[in-house]
Amino acid sequence: DAGVIQSPRHEVTEMGQEVTLRCKPISGHDYLFWYRQTMMRGLELLIYFNNNVPIDDSGMPEDRFSAKMPNASFSTLKIQPSEPRDSAVYFCASRAGGDDGYTFGSGTRLTVV
């Protein structure tokens, strides 16, 4: 298995632009999580899905952030419009229903200038 695949690995964009981060979870994993990592706040859960349905988005910082999971093999996290304070590493993780440990992707490093 190739693991959790995220793209792009790096994204540099100008303030005000739309940014879309992508994630392909491990096949058969029915939970998908989006995390944001910064030096100041550590790992923060933004949103998670179960069987493609958003369950808890209380960690999404603002309405500028949105996430979708149109099918079991793909999810997106969108920021529109982006701001410099959104600069961080964004991780996607997936988990099988009968398990507790997460498998993380390699992350997307987002820089908003």
Place this chain on the structure above:
Amino acid sequence: GENVEQHPSTLSVQEGDSAVIKCTYSDSASNYFPWYKQELGKGPQLIIDIRSNVGEKKDQRIAVTLNKTAKHFSLHITETQPEDSAVYFCAASSTGGFKTIFGAGTRLFVKA
């Protein structure tokens, strides 16, 4: 709210020495405690976990201990090697792991 505190934030040891990282949690409903290792440029990787019905678990050079009464759990790495250098995160969650709360991380340096 739920909180996981992790200490120390930075730890430097000589190769071959042991390293210990300690965490405390606040939610008494927590019953699953994973540890993740994050190497530079990579995502966190699960290295070991422990459940609340177990006091200690060992896997080669790493071991975890849990004291539910005190709400403490620890990671022990023996015979450290340079490749153990990374950031280590503890975490706590209740059954299902939906709301996993992570500690702030410990940056471990193993000096050759």
